[in-house]
Amino acid sequence: MEEKDKLARFEQIILPHMDAAYNLARWLTRNEHDAEDMVQEAYLRAFKFFSTFHGMDGRAWLLTIVRNTCYTWLHQNRANEMTTMFDEEIHSVDTDTSNPATLAMRSADHQILTRALDELPVEFREVVVLRDLEGFSYKEIAGIANIPTGTVMSRLARARERLKNILCGHPKEKL
């Protein structure tokens, strides 16, 4: 590929997804400044490896790199967060005491919703962001997060359940 072509194609296919890249980095690092660094680094990596991009979805391809960049950074700088145990499975079925109307009210407040989402373990946070904020299919999420599609589904179920408990101040929720 001609160098000039490569740059032009990169600017056309990958550069427009910067909001998605920043949004994912913000939610993975939980910090705006770190998110900017992550996005910048991810873009340079993406450009370097752009020859391995073969006409798939540019946004999914870029977000895979953003995610890997963030995880490397999290392991180096937030190792304690990464070791937090998180429950993949639904173990017991509790009677749901939360009220959809209350939940709707709390989640409509974007500050409360932001705080609640920030409280989720990173593995849960990322599937929620990729699904509900970015609208990716389970298959695409499985590709980005490098997990089986079935895991995407169970994590999402678990993540939404936790998020609901945080928002409704469920006393049983362990964090």
Add this chain to the structure above:
Amino acid sequence: MDCKNAQTLIAGYLDQELDPVRSSEIEDHLHECVACSKVYENHQVLSAALKTGSVYSNAPADLQKRIQRSVRQAAKAESPPRWLSWSWARMAAPMAAAAIVLLTLVPFLRGPSTEEILTREVVSSHVRSLMANHLADIPSSDQHTVKPWFSGKLDFSPPVQDMANQGFPLVGGRLDYLNNQPVAALVYQRDKHLINLFIWPSDKSAPAEVARLTRQGYNLIHWSRSGMNFWAVSDLEERQLEEFAQLLKNQSPPPQ
């Protein structure tokens, strides 16, 4: 379906990621289970709140400029020194490499083949026939009732045989639509397993090789003979479906 299972699948149902069978199972469960339908309602509320984008973080404008600049710098740094472009050998190697990569990738870039699309259609038709309570338009185990039923509905006459003696009783016949044309669907049974046999005229005169496939847990066998395409699909194990196909092939009239 129990509540534990349902609550794992609830995300897939909400996000419309389940296959039709699972989806209707969940639907049934939600109708009868108050606890799970409340969980579902709550998850729906949450997902909707997130989808409004109120917590979406857009990239700051100055970041956009900064990144564009640094990518352009990286591009400059990468561009080869001038003497490289004089040398043919230096040019040829990366071009050959690119050609190899391209050639290996071409089959993957084309998307599903016609055969793959047809396979998916056959499996979907099979699943639909079991789901929608629409197995047969003409429920009959008598081949002399089923065969004439098709005439006037199709512009070809599918071979219909009851194979009850061989353990595959005929259940009935149905009109279906595959490969952009109306086809005959014959339904056979083996114990509790149902087999859909789709038949339509083949545009190739030569009998095609028998092919066996597995999709979504269903086994498929297809072949063509006497100017007809045959596709058998079932949850029957492969060996038994093979036996079914073999019996049919032995019984069909020889090609004219």
